[in-house]
Amino acid sequence: MNPTLSTSALDLLVTCPRGLEELLAEELSALGATPGKSTVGAVNARADLATAYRLCLWSRLANRVILCLTREQSVSTPAQLREAVAAIPWEQHLALAASLAVDFHGRSEEIRHTRFGAQTVKDGVVDRLQGRGLPRPMVELKQPDLRLYANLHRGRLVVGIDFSGESLHRRGYRRDVGHAPLKENLAAALLLRAGWPELARQGAPLVDPLCGAGTLLIEAALMAADMAPNLARERFGFHGWAGHDEAAWRELRREAEARASIGRKRCRSRLFGFDQSPAALAAAKANAMRAGIPALIELQGAGLAGLVRPLGLAEAPPGLVITNPPYGERLGELPELVTLYARLGERVRTAFPGWRLAVFTGNPDLGHRIGLRAHKQYALRNGPLETKLLLMAVPEPEDDAPAARPSRSEGAQMFANRLEKNRKRLKKWLKKSGESCYRLYDADMPEYSMAVDVYAGWVHVQEYAAPKSVDAGHAQKRLFEALAVIPEVLEVDPVRVVVKRRQRQSGRDQYQKQAATGERFEVHEGPARLWVNLRDYLDTGLFLDHRPVRRMLGEMAAGKRFLNLFCYTGAATVQAALGRGDAGGAVESVSVDLSNTYLQWALDNFALNRLDPERHRVVRSDCLRWLQSARAEFDLIFMDPPTFSNSKKMKDTLDIQRDHGRLVRLAMARLAPGGTLVFSNNQRRFTLDVDLADHYAVEEISARTFDPDFSRKPDLHHVFLICHREPREGSDA
DSSP states (O other), X not given: OXXXXXXXXXXXXXXXXXXXXXXXXXXXXXXXXXXXXXXXXXXEEEEOHHHHHHHHHHOSSOSEEEEEXXXXXXXXXXXXXXXXXXXXXXXXXXXXXXXXXXXXXXXXXXXXXXXXXXXXXXXXXXXXXXXXXOOOOEEOSSSOSEEEEEEEETTEEEEEEESSSSOXXXXXXXXXXOSSOOOHHHHHHHHHHTTHHHHXXXXXXXXXXXXXXXHHHHHHHHHHTTOOTTTTOOOOGGGGOTTOOHHHHHHHHHHHHHHHHHHHHHOXXXXXXXXXXXXHHHHHHHHHHXXXXXXXXXXXXXXXXXXXXXXXXXXXXXXXXXXXXXXXXXXXXXXXXXXXXXXXXXXHHHHOTTOEEEEEESOHXXXXXXXXXXXXXXXXXXXXXXXXXXXXXXXXXXXXXXXXXXXXXXXXXXXXXXXXXXXXXXXXXXXXXXXXXXXXXXXXXXXSOEEEEEETTEEEEEEEOOXXXXXXXXXHHHHHHHHHHHHHHHTOOGGGEEEEEEOOOOTTGGGSBSXXXXXXXXXXXXXXXXXXXXXXXXXXXXXXXXXXXXXXXXXXXXXXXXXXXXXXXXXXXXXXXXXXXGGOOOSEEEEEESOHHHHHHHHHHHHHTTOOTTTEEEEESOHHHHHHHOOOOEEEEEEOOOSEEOOTTSSSOEEHHHHHHHHHHHHHHTEEEEEEXXXXXXXXXXXXXXXXXXXXXXXXXXXGSOXXXXXXXXXXXXXXXXXXXXXXXXXXO
């Protein structure tokens, strides 16, 4: 041990997660170091050796403590890097036969890969040792005796020894991490920002209503019990350093152990964790055991709906409710989360008046659903995610006042009123028709640009992508308002609300998978039973606007041979095969599509309705090519092509406006005399090829193919009945 190192001021670089630099500087000062200039994710400091050890043991925020050995200003080439490293007296730091590893960060024009940079640093160490007749050190990447740190940024080089070893945020207790783990030092930062140490000194309680694996609870308990966060760690990076002072380290450790023993006994704060997941609670319990504070934490199985103030806190000072709820990184999670955040605010206002509330979220707009104004906000990062810590004061309730709920904005109330109005308008029709799947709302108010469809007790929300002229933040706020209103007005569980974002599609993008849940359920349309899937694809397996067309096909199909082109999930074939009333349905059918996924879906629909697979067949083929080679005749043909398709399975693209004439002619070649082609498409500005009317009897029936739920948009689809012309008397036809 070099005696000058134990008493002299060491040059340290202490790293941390981005956004914690100010807090870290305060902590370094409290632990006896002298903080200097901060950079992104790091604070420079001066400290003696004992204080450097103390930082490794006691810092709740740091990732690493680096003993800096050199800081060079003009390094850009490999030769300059190697020379700068070789100038360091490594014989004072690296013991004989010791192994090392190099963590290299940064780059220059000539040093572009971290592995090459680490190799060059290692070569510089070897040059120094061999130049003094010392053996070449071994490289051990996983568990080296000494870990070196090197950072090269804009020509400035920092090289040092990592006193931490493994990152200090890894306390050692968290082997069971739960679904969405929060790093220990970030959890500690949230508690510091929320003022927990002061509350703990007063004996105040803490509650995490969504505790998961318990990281916030455990870090709070370590603070309340005055326990060093890394007391359980057996080895630090400085243990393999030649300058290590074992006696000084043992004294610091004995002091920390004594403080922990006293702190656990004197801790007056009670800490409570709630979660409805048995697996999460089991993980939290195991983690608390390993952290050495199981007696300080009480865990209960409960969701937010059952959140109440724990018993025995009547005499305790107002405490802290702190939690890290889900963020809603995927659009489909939002309906449930909008309700979760609102319920959090409602339960906290009811059960914890006068307390503090701290909510850590990656989606501040969800935070607004809590219904409390944040008096402070801190921007932080949780890995790659931009996040915020929202600090709120829970108000005392007014005498005999009912519990407050997040108030609706004027726009949200208007949206709710429109949903109610539409429900009343459709009520008689729904009762008479018996339909359970229908459109309730379709961008009736431009500010709330979405479609709301009901599927037998489920709600499918399609948000239309906002134009660039609309502020994305405002659009998201309105979406959250709508998702809060919909479950209330329709009286459905938010779990049964599925939301997607719909934008202009190219080709068969609307048929591409959005998820892979496999969740489907059965709905009824007239006599038909059909499978729908609200989550996995942009569309659900059932085009609601074509309901009247499918009903018409059922009425027309009795005793006929039916062809369904671009059949999708086969719903039209099912209706044709079942028919209407006593007349029966189609005697046989062929359903053609290019997608294996949707043909299998069609077969599942056929099986659900007990259709004979010998009489009702599916064919996987490009419809255009199939029509060119087919020879069979059909009495009733339904053709509902996509507006545009450039599927990789097709040789050519399909543009319905450009190509419909050819498609219709090929379909008419397969139509038996006296038969009918029902041609439909969803091209809003579609115009029929005038030549078709010269060759065939054409009748547009679009106006008759909209039920009341789609009557607001008469251009949503176009439907034509096309038949062969009867030969004129005396003609040669």
